[in-house]
Amino acid sequence: MTVFAAIMLMIGGILDIMRGIAEIADDDVFVAASTWARVLGVGIAGLVILSNFLSLPYYPVWSIVMIAISGFIIWALCTMRRDDTFVPFESPTSR
CATH class of the missing domain: 1.20.5 (Single alpha-helices involved in coiled-coils or other helix-helix interfaces)
Structure with a gap:
C-alpha cells in the first residue's frame, strides 16, 4: 500500500510540474x-x-x-x- 501511495504522489507531482511548464510557456493553454x-x-x-x-x-x-x-x-x-x-x-x- 505504501508503494502505491508513493507512486500516486510521484505521478501527481510530475503532472503538476508539466502543468506549471505549460502555464509558463503559453498563457492560453487553459483558456482556449x-x-x-x-x-x-x-x-x-x-x-x-x-x-x-x-x-x-x-x-x-x-x-x-x-x-x-x-x-x-x-x-x-x-x-x-x-x-x-x-x-x-x-x-x-x-x-
Whole structure:
C-alpha cells in the first residue's frame, strides 16, 4: 500500500510540474476552448450519468449527486459562446 501511495504522489507531482511548464510557456493553454474538447467532455459526462444511473439502486445518494454534477458539466460545456473571451488580469480602463 505504501508503494502505491508513493507512486500516486510521484505521478501527481510530475503532472503538476508539466502543468506549471505549460502555464509558463503559453498563457492560453487553459483558456482556449476547442470544439473537440467540448464534445469529448459532454461524451464523458454522459457516460458518467449512464454509469451512475445503473448504480442508482446500490448508492442512491451518491448517484443522484453525481448525476446532478454531470448534468451541470454538460450544461456548462454546451452554453459557452464563442464571443465570451476570458482575459486574465485585465486592467480596468481609466476614464
